């Protein structure tokens with residue numbers, strides 16, 4: 001059977017590894033969870049800065065290699081698993097970090113944001129194209145579901161670009177380091193059920209070229225949708241607050 005693509009582009013430039021670790025832990029952190037530690041390049045920089053480090057690696061051979069490399073180190077644990085199957089909130093408040101496997105960046109971001117309120121901060125190396133989507137402004141080409149979904153739980157900013165030459169093998173896409181800082185749930189947002197709200201936002205974006213009215217057709221009574229002037233807009237024109245407001249009017 002063919003092995004799945006695991007997105008194994010290992011970061012080899014020490015100066016960048018150290019810069020990422022400093023962004024993850026500007027001060028010593030009680031708990032850091034690393035996603036996709038690979039051979040441990042970033043892991044060793046994080047281990048020097050975190051009181052406790054939990055590394056989640058899918059590849060059995062790499063996980064075994066990490067256990068051997070860091071054998072005897074206290075407060076360090078390797079979990080061999082698909083990160084999407086691991087309950088990341090089980091250890092309580094944590095900072096999350098990693099040079100992400102690019103083929104599942106969005107599902108990992110969703111999974112990490114779902115840790116809220118236990119997510120303190122996340123620092124990820126990802127493809128620049130996704131980084132741009134995370135901090136895009138409404139109305140711009142990159143603004144979409146992932147932008148709004150992220151903004152609901154965190155504020156995102158790109159810290160610095162990383163050249164392909166810093167990896168082995170070099171990826172074919174551009175890369176950047178992004179910081180997500182968790183926000184306390186915004187009490188001003190009229191959203192009672194986060195999951196239902198995010199499903200609603202996803203529906204508004206279902207067909208990007210269509211108006212919100214068309215995307216919501218069938219989900220709510222037509223008169224209720226028609227009573228909302230912003231239903232005539234496209235989802236990419238609405239801010240997080242705009243979505244929350246619309247959701248509130250359609251669901252109360």
Ligand code: SAM
Pocket residue numbers: 006007008009010011012035036037038039040041042056057058059062081082083084098099100101102104
């Ligand atoms: N952190 C290492 C580095 O910078 O050199 C490796 C980064 S590499 C881009 C991504 C790593 O994630 C690989 O080690 C890969 O095996 C692992 N990985 C891929 N899919 C995964 C998953 N679903 N859960 C956990 N780890 C995964």
